[in-house]
Amino acid sequence: MTRIDYVNDPNAPKPNAIVPAVSVIIRDDAERLLLIHRTDNDLWSIPGGAMEPGESVRQAAVRETNEETGYDVEITGQVGIYTDPNHIVAYSDGEVRSQFSICLTGVVTGGQARTSSESSEVVWQPLDQLEALNIHQAIMLRITHALDTSRTQPWLS
Template sequence: MARTDYFDDPQAPEPNSIVPAVSVIARDESGRVLLIHRTDNDLWSIPGGAMEPGESVRQAAVRETREETGYDVDVTGLVGVYTDPRHVIAYSDGEVRSQFSICVTATVTGGQARTSSESSEVVWQPVGQLDELAIHPTNRLRIDHALDPGRIQPWLT
C-alpha cells in the first residue's frame, strides 16, 4: 500500500484516524543508526509501525524491528511520544492518519539484516552521514533526540 507523508502542508488531507505506533532507534557498537529504506514512500526511516491489539509498546517495537530489518532487539529506553498534528500520513486505501508514535531505544540481540515487503534496504548509517539520506523531518527529529547526550527527559511533540 502506497503512502504519502505530509508535514506542515496546508494541502494535506484531513486525518480520519489515529493509530498508536512505535518507532525504534537502534545503534551498533560503532554508534551507527539502524535504518530502512521504506518501500511505501521511498524515504529512509527508523524501523517501526502500528501496534496490534493486545501488544505492549515493547512487543510492538521488537516485532516491527524484526519484520522490517531481520534483527532481534531488546528495548532499552524511551525517546519520546510524538503526536505532531502537522504530520499527516495518507494511504492509498483512503486512510489518513494523524501521527501518534512512541519512540524507543533498543540494542540488537541477534538476527541478521534482511529486507521485507516494507523495506528495500537495511543499513547501519554513520551518524555523520545521516544528512546524505532522504529522511522525513519527524523521523530525523526522533533520531536527533535519541542522539542528544544532554537530553534528560523524553520530548513530547
C-alpha cells in the first residue's frame, strides 16, 4: 500500500478516518538518529505507526519500532502530540486520515538492525547530516522539537 502526505494543500482529499499513531525519536551515544526509509512513500522517517486495539501508547511505540527496525526500545519521554488538521494522509486503499500522532523518545535496549515490509533501510544518521535525506516536513518538525533543549513542555497541536 502506498501513501501520500498533504500539508496545507487545498486539493487534498477529505479525511474519512482518524487513527491514533505513535512515532519514536531514538538517538545513540554518538548523537545519531535512528531512521527508516519507508516503503509506502519512499521518504525517510522515524519509526512509528498506528496503534492496535488493546495497546497502550507505550506498547504501540515499542512494537512499531521493533517491527520497522529490529531494535527493542524503552520509552523515555514525550516529544509532543501532533494533530494538525491540515496534514492529511491518503492511502492507496481509499483511507484518508487526519493526522493524530504521539511522538515519544526512546533508547535501544537490544536487538539488531533489520528491514521489514515497511522499511527498506534502517540507519543511524548523524544529526548534522539530516538535510541529506528526503524527510517529510511533519517528521522534521518532530525531530526539531526533540532536539530543542530549551523546550520544557511537550508540543501540542
